[in-house]
Amino acid sequence: MLSGLHFLLTYMCNAECDHCFVYSSPRAQGTFTTNQIRQLLDEATKIGTIEWIYFEGGEPFLFYPVMLEGIKMARKRGFRVGIVTNAYFATSVEDIKLWLKPLSELGIDDFRTSNDPYHYENKEDNPAIRTQKAALELNLPAAEIHIEEPSVTTGEAQHKGEPVIGGTTMFRGRAVEKLTADLPRKSWNKFTTCPYEDLEYPSRVHLDVYGNVHICQGISMGNVWETPLAKLVENYDAGSHPICGPLVRGGPALLAREYQTKCEGQYVDPCHFCYLLRLELLDKFPEYLTPRQVYGIETG
Ligand code: SF4
Helix, strand or coil: CCCEEEEECECECCCCCCCCCCCCECCCCCECCHHHHHHHHHHHHHHCCCCEEEEECCCHHHHHHHHHHHHHHHHHCCCEEEEEECCCCCCCHHHHHHHHHHHHHHCCCEEEEECCCCCCCCCCCCHHHHHHHHHHHCCCCEEEECCCCCEEEEECCCCCCEEEEECCCCCCCHHHHHHCCCCCCEEHHHCCCCCCCCCCCCCEEEECCCCEEEEECCEEEEECCCCCHHHHHHHCCHHHCCCHHHHHHHHHHHHHHHCCCCCCCEECCHHHHHHHHHHHHCCCCCCCECCHHHHCCCCC
């Protein structure tokens, strides 16, 4: 049951993290207007099962007035609202409260700041920690998102001495380009399931300004500027989706076999393999593997 819509309010970000799923950067284009958000929130009410609306990116605080208006519209329609930010704007706790007070007044149900080695080296004091403090003082339900860099350990609990990749980095988007070089790999035909997304019955999807409904980053259900969101969701059938169908039936290994790709080789994990397969299939399925910028292809 689809219960969450996550607006990628903008692909733009002040940062350019190595692990970013969607290749955000200060150069990235693609930001929602308030009118577009309004249209999609109206569609969200028609779906009937949506409980949560998230505003994330990119960095949503870069378009603060639009984010605020989006939150107002979502709250007016009775949705619970979440926000994800890297807290780039944080200086003193006093000043952070100037940014957060309007959010507190509107009623936010989940306020997440990214606090991990990708964003901040100083673990004792950084903008995310200061923002958490200010948020809690304003009674915002603050929590952090912490993603560890990949590390290789020996997996005693697994097969004897087999290397295990620790950390919580997902190998999609820029992480594939930047973080996979020295990690141990396995043969492509071992990756027979998608371990991280429920592609058949997604509980949340991400929306971007181009109209894409991401089931996993860069895999689109369809385009909401061509087919209304409620209809797209109602008609979605993973089995007949050219990318999700094979992934559900047999993971990235089956996706590679069905389209006879050249990707036979060794990969870090299923997502690493899946992402590179999709890169190879971009021109074959441009309406489902989109937008190209989340595959690191600058289009503007
Ligand atoms: S295997 Fe593919 S579809 Fe599944 S979570 Fe990884 S990247 Fe996404």
